[in-house]
Amino acid sequence: MTEHKTETDSSGLVYVIGTEEEAMGWIGRESDPVEEAYPIETRAIEHFVEGIEDPNPLYWSDEFGKQTRWGGRIAPWGVIVLCKEHQVWRPEWMGTHEGQITFHCRTPLPGNRLLATDYEIECYKPFYPGDKMFINEKLINIAPKAFSIGKGHHITVENYFRNQRGELCYKDSRTVFRYRQAD
Template identity: 30%
Template sequence: MDASGFGLAVGTYEEARAMIGAVSGPHSAQIDVSAALIKLFCAAVQDPNPRYWDDDVEGGIVAPPAMLMTWLMPLEWTPTGQRSENLLAAQVPLPGEILINVSNEAEFYTDARPGDKLYVTERLVEVSPKKTTSVGSGHFITTCSNYYNQRDELIGEITNVMFRFGAPEA
């Protein structure tokens, strides 16, 4: 593993551009959607929406849309040592050892419910030419992640932009 913790692939801008359109996944969540985790999240953010608390409201408890990415976060440790695959953005071969999140935009289509088993597919949408920002020079990487339940229903879509760059020279 490299210093980023992501195991970043190293290569050229041309190699990265050749990956545009690449798809990774499906990657299955290591945990199922659960009412307990929904309630813990809502308690932490003090969200009183009855759809997140009451089994008798609108067909039962649903997960807040803000939790969508949570269900697919890899566990930091398992007894078997099993690790999740790296983000697609980490697999794009570029120079630079630092990867930071710049933005994300989400669209939600249906609710995730307790008991759902989610999975995600990612697609590489764009790799920018080299840009210079206040943190350094590098490339913006845009990916689109589609989140599905076990019935193959699209729960939501998240477009994410990350910036891959090298540490500025002292």
């Protein structure tokens, strides 16, 4: 296994630095599923929809949800932002949450900055309060690109969000431009 140099940006993201040729060999890699630190909770759902001011009663009312095809209150798809995007701090005595560093950062490439360029999500079934979320990702494509901010690579990664029964609830595709910030 090759030892790689890493670089950290001002937000704390760590990038594995390598060559385009090496990175191309990573296409098709899929990570193991990682269980998110906390199950989906009613309060987290309400807090999320408060922030976006979404009055949909499916997110607010168990009684309303029971009268729908979903059979109960559900989480909006945006709840994945509360899970995948953030590291979870824990007291040292609890150990660290396994988490997952995205292929956008851990694929060995010259770039040390990210710029989101495309995002798509497919929703198959909802998450419910109490559900556990398991996430894994697959590196789909790497393509050299040049923009006014510099030369780099478009990296496309698919994320798969499953519940504790292994059912695929959401799939998203994220393309970012990974480039080297000028010194």
